[in-house]
Amino acid sequence: MDSKESVGQSKWGRSRFGGSTALLIILSLLGGLVLCAAMALIWWTFGPEADQQRKMLSGLVFALLMLPAASALCWVFMLDRDTLAGAVRDPESSIEGKWYEKAAFGAFHDLIALCGLGAMALGLLRIDVEPVMLLVGVVLLAAVDVLVRYLVIKKVEG
């Protein structure tokens, strides 16, 4: 990883469509706002009945909570990674990419085993779980599993 910012690189990078770093940040925030507005609209339309009575407040809170993540998502999609300070030119050949692959591979098998055992346990014990909560749990578990595995691999092999 470059220790210094090379020519044309900056901490937040520039857009793949051209323009300055400031423009990229503004576009990311605007894109995040649009995404949040769309999600808030979906929430208002299809959300639980109880929230229909407080549409404005629930939509505003929802949009505010989602704004950082939505803006970050827009930034990732618009960023030209070659303009990002410290970004390596060939991440696929870097050891960090190998660690991630190993972590993701291990987490995939963990998930298969856990989902299988979990399905068996829920079926045998006749426990009803809300699908939304179940899916959120699986996503969180997968993310934490990859993170922990990555850190362990980095510690052992780094």
Added chain:
Amino acid sequence: MENNLSEYRRERGFSQQALADLLGVSRQTVISLEKGRYDPSLPLAFKLSAVFGCRIEDLFVPGEN
């Protein structure tokens, strides 16, 4: 896989960071390569041989295992 990367690097007067920049990889990658903890991909091995002006076989030697 054993390798002579650190010797070649020192002979050429490269720091680990300088070599990493030439290869387009992280410094940690160079450290892991030199320690023999990471076998490079074929494209990376070719890049290394190009940087040092030698053959891949000069850099990497199959280990006993």
